[in-house]
Amino acid sequence: MSGINNGPKDQITTSQAAVMVINYMLGAGILTLPRTMVEAAKTSDVWMSILISGVIILVAGWVIVKLCRRFQGKTVFQFMPEITGKWIAFIISMIIITYFITISAFEIRIMAEVTGFYLLEGTPAWAIVMTFMWVGLYLILGGINCIARLYEIILPITLVFFLIAILLSSRIFDVNHLRPLLGSGIKPVLQGIKPSLLSFTGYEIMLVTTAFMKNPKKANKAMMAGIVVPVIIYLITVIMVIGGMSINGVEKRTWPTLDLVRSFEVQGLFFERFESLLLVIWIMQIFSTFTVTHYAASLGWSQLFKKNVRPFIFAMLPVIYLIAMIPKDINEAFKLGDMFGNVSVYLFGGIPLILLLISILLKKGAKPN
C-alpha cells in the first residue's frame, strides 16, 4: 500500500482514466433523468438540453484537466495549497471531501431504495447496503489500480446490456412522442439544462486521477472520452424513454427508465423481461460510483493530513452509511442528490476555473509543455 503517494505501481492508463470518469458519471441519475428533465422543461425536446449540457461539461472538464496538468503528479488536495495558501485550500478540500462522501452515501441510498422496491422486497436495507459496502471496501483497499481494472471489466458489460435493454424498447417507440421539434421554443430546452447537468457530475474525479495517469499529456483525451460516452448513453436513454412513454407518461413515473423496460415483453428471446437485467448492470454502475467517491474522499483525508490512506478508508465506512440513512424517505434522498448536484455545478464548474486563473496569473505550477 503506497499510502499518500502514487508509487510506480499505482498508475493508470489513459483508457482507464476515461473508464473511471464514465463509470462515475453513470450512476443513480440515469434512472430518474428523463423525469427530472421533463418536469423541469415540460417538452419533448429535452434531449437537446443533454447535448448542450454535454458541451458545457466538456468545457468544465477541459478547465480541470488544464489545471491538473500544471501540477504534475499531484492531486487537487496536494496542489491547492500552492495556489491559495494553506487555510483556504484546507476549507475547499474539506468541502470537496464532504461532497465525495455525500455522493457516495446518496448512491448507496438510491441503490437500497430501488433494489428494495423492485428486486429484493423484504430484505432489510442494511443487509443490502452492508454487503455492498464491504465488497466496495475490499476493492478500495487495493488502490486506484485495482479500482480502474475492475471498472474496465464492468463498463463493457454495462454498455452492452444497457443498450440491448434500451434498444429493445424500440417496439413501443413512437416518433410522434418526440415531435414537434422546438414546439414551445428554445426556452424550455434551456430550462432542461440544469437537471441534466446534475447527471453529468463525475468529471471532477479527474482532479484526483490525473495525478495517477501514466501519461498525463493524454488527460484531455481521457476527459473527452469520459464525457462523450455518457452523453451518448443519456441521449439514447432520454430519446427512447420519451419516445416509448411520451412526456405525459414519463412525468408521473418514479423510475421512468426502469418502467420503460418494464413496459414491454419480448417473447421467444432467452429473457422475456429485461428489468432485472437492467437493474443488475445498473447496480454495478452504482457500485463503481460509490467506490470511486469513497476512495476519493479517503484519499483526500489522507493527503490533507499526510497520513496513510488505509485507516481513512475504514473510517469513512460508517460515516457514509450513516449519511446514507439520514434521508427519511425517498423524496428527501432525491432532494439530497439534487442539492449536491447543485453544489457540484459550482464547486467543479467554478472553483477550478478560478484556481486555473490564479495559477496562471501568479505563475504557479509548471506550464504544461
Next chain:
Amino acid sequence: MKRSLYFVLRIAAAILLILNTGCWSSNEIEDVSVYVGLGLDVAQVSEFERGIEKQGASYPREKVLTATVQIVPPITGKGQKQGGSSSTPSEAYMNEKLTGDSIIQIFRQFSLRRDRPLIGHHLKVIVVSSELAKRYSLEQIFDFILRDNDIRPSCLVLVSHRNAFEALSTNEPGEVPALYLAGLVDNRYRSNKIIPPVTLIKLDSAMQSGSSFLLQNVVTAQNDHKFSGAGIFKGSTKKWVGELSQLDLEGLSWFSFDVKGGALKTYAPEGYSITYEPKNSKSKIIPKVEGNDISFHIKVSSEGRLIEDWSFPEIPSSGQYMRELEKQFEKEARKQIQQVLHKMQHVYRVDVGGFNKQLRIKYPKVWNKVKEDWDETFSNIPITYEIDMKITDFGSSTD
C-alpha cells in the same frame, strides 16, 4: 498467536459461507398464487361473502367494486396422478372474487383465504367493466395498479361490455381466458377491427395527457368472448362514455392507426359480395389553420388484393373492372369513415382519432390555445377526406 487467529477467522468465514447459501427474502413459486388476469366490476357480493358476513366476518368498507383475480394454479402432484383423464375443464385457471372499496385491501384480503398469497408479476390482462368505468374515473380505479411494484406496465387493459368476471371465464377446457385475451391483440395483422394494444403505460400517458382515448371492448356470451368495438373514455373525466362499433373501428382504422390487414366488403350492383384485403395502407391527417379556423384533411391510400368475388356469372378481372371495383371500395371506406367521424363529432363529442396529435405536432402554438377544451372544439371542426384504393393483384385466380 496471529496464525491461530487467522485460522479461527478462516473457519468462521467457511461456516458463514454455509449459512449464506440462500436468498434473504426468497419466495418459492409454489408458495404464491400467480394471477394472470384481473377483472374489475361494480360490486356484486358473492354467495361466499354473504355467507361469511352472516357470521360477522366482515370489515368496514363500501361496496364499490368487485375484483376478480384469475389464478393459474401450480401443477400439483395430485393433478399428475389424474393425468390420463382430461377431466374438469375449469382446471386451467381459478377465478376468485372479493368485494371492497380499495383494490389493495381486497388483494390483501385474499391472504386471509388462501395459504398462497397473490403476486402480480405475471399479470397480463386487466378487464374493466364499462359499468364500473361509467361510475368511476379510470384514474381512480387504476391508481393502485399504476403504483404497484409487482404489476408491470406492459399489462394489457381492456374494457368489457357486460361483466368483467364473465370476460375472464370460459367453458373451453385447458384455456386460460386471460392469456387468450392477451393473445387476441396479436391478430391485428388479420383484422383492422383491433386497435393497437393499450398497455398500462399507454393508458397512464393517455390519462395524463388529458385527451380522450379508446380501450378495446370485449363482448361475452355463453362464456365465450369476442373483441368487438371499443369503449370511449372522455379525456376530461376519464370515464366511459360510450362505444364504437366494429364498423366504426374499421372506419377509424383507415386514418387513425395503420391498417395491417382486414377485409373490406362491398356489394356489386347485382348484389353479390366482393371483398378487398388491404395489404399496405398509408394515411395522413393534415391539419390546416387559417386564422382561427382549424380544419383537417384526411388522406388515405391503400393497396391490397381482390380476395373474394361472388359475382355470377364471373367477370374476368380486367383492368377496367378493377378500376370500377376500386371506386366501389373507396365508396365503402368513405362510408365507414363518415360514420365514425359522425359518431366522434356529433354523438360522443370526443376526439379519439389522433387529430389532436397532428395538430400538436404541426401547429403547437394553436394547440396550446385550444387544448383545454379540445373535445368540444373538435366536434365543430370541418373534416374532409380522400381515399385512394389500389387493387394490386387478385390472388392466385385471375377471374
